[in-house]
Amino acid sequence: MNSSCLENESAVEHAPGHAIIAEMLAQAGIAINGCQPFDIRVVDPRFYRRVLQQGSLGLGESYMDGWWECERLDIFFQRALRAGLEHRLPRGWRDILYVLAARLVNLQSLRRARRVGERHYDLGNDLFEAMLDPHMQYSCGYWKDASTLEEAQEAKLKLICDKLRLAPGMHLLDIGCGWGGLAAYAARHYGVSVTGVTISRQQLQLAQQRCAGLDVDIRLQDYRHLHLQADRIASVGMFEHVGPRNYSAYFEIAARNLKPDGLFLLHTCGSKQTDARVDPWTEKYIFPNGCLPSVHHIAQASEPYWLMEDWHNFGADYDLTLMAWLQRFVQAWPQLAANYSERFYRMFSYYLCACAGAFRARDLQLWQVLFSRHGVEGGLRVAR
Incomplete structure (x- = not known):
């Protein structure tokens, strides 16, 4: 350890809660005011009490407020989650109320569903255009040969289309179509017509522009209002917003909108545990109002309507995707700064790093599940 590290160590202010937080972090090999890139540097001693009182919410908000710094937040979260520190943080009253509400109230009802569109996906197309790839894919890429x-991202789009066995003349329903990347790719490369639905007005406008001249219909519509007979259905990065109280209805609606011999691909982040937390x-x-499904959630809710043909986990690829987004976000910040605050910068980079660390720690998963209505005769040789 060099002399500057020793000086930092000796200069730590022993504020209330310091010893508890230091002991907790030490279990993950993380030091306070240490010299490793994943160590944290406490700027405001109120940080300790805030984390002890508010748990994850206090940790994130105190970072947004500049009360602590970390050179490599992604590694910090990877180590913390690998050590199970999230189970030692206190559960604040907000966390407890949310769990109770999720059990008693439909947090993803029609009335509430537009909140995520307004709060996140409508942040600004300039932000997402700067951060994402040319296909505007705000979901995990497929890095097998990339x-x-x-x-x-192009490999992910091809993987989806190949798993669905798209062929010219088919009609593809894209539930949660985002900025129209999959719709445009499938129409151009596979000769299909596409109906895409989103609940974000910002996504709708840009998707319609990007799909102009193609056999693509982009609608501002909730999935619960769908009445189609598609040959294939894809749903990419949308199931995370459906919520446990709506899982069964979601699978029933998808089945109702698909021809009997059709295929349905669900691409979703997932939790390794079944709970409402x-x-x-x-x-x-x-x-x-988001909630990550578990294997049990998906299996139980889909069973009455679907036969599972294939289940593919490539969650480790989300780490690479998120770090690529972070790099682009940081590089684009000088141009974005005029439209967003410094606190937003800290919030958004914290979000990307925390998610990258969680996928790297294998705390979060990414699944592609392929369903048929009655089972494909002879089975499927599913693309990888």
Whole structure:
């Protein structure tokens, strides 16, 4: 350890709660005011009490307020989650109330569903255009044979289309179509017509522009209002906003909108545990009313309507995707800064790093699940 590290160590202010937080972090090999890139540097001693009182929410908000710094937040979260520190943080009253509400109230009802569109996806197309690839894919790329974000996202789009066995003349329904990247790719490369639905007005406008001249219909519509007979259905990065109280209805609606011999691909982040717990910081600042499904959630809700043909986990690829987004976000910040605050910068970079660390720690998963209505005769040789 060099002399500057020793000086930092000796200069730590022993504020109330310091010893408890220091002991907790030490279990993950993280030091306070240490010299490793994943160590934290406490700027405001109120940080300790805030984290002890508010848990994850206090940790995130105190970072947004500049009370602590960390050179490599992604590694900080990877180590913290690997050590299980999230189970030692106190559950604040906001967290407890959310769990109770999720059990008693439909937090993803029709009335509430537009909140995530307004709060997150409508942040600004300038932000997402700067951060994402040319296909505007705000979901995990497929890095099996890719070395850049562009290659990984195009590989993901091809993987989805190949798994669905798209062919010219088919009708694809894209539930949660985002900025129309999959719709445009499928129409151009596979000769299909596409109906895409989103609840974000910002996404709608840009998707319609990007799909102009193609056999693509983009609508501002909730999935519960769909009445189609598609040959294929894809839903990418949308199921995270459906909520446990709506899972069964979601799968029933998808089945109702698909021809009997059709295929349905669900691409979703997932939780390794089955519960209604949601990170309170993420719920407040990033994805209001969001909830990650578990394997049990999906299996139980889909069973009455679907036969599962394939289940593919490539969650480790989300780490690479998120870090690529972070790099682009940081590089674009000088141009974005005029439209967003410094606190937003800290919030958004914290979000990207926390998610990258969680996927790297394998605390979060990414699944593609392929369903048929009655089972494909002879089975499927599913693309990888």
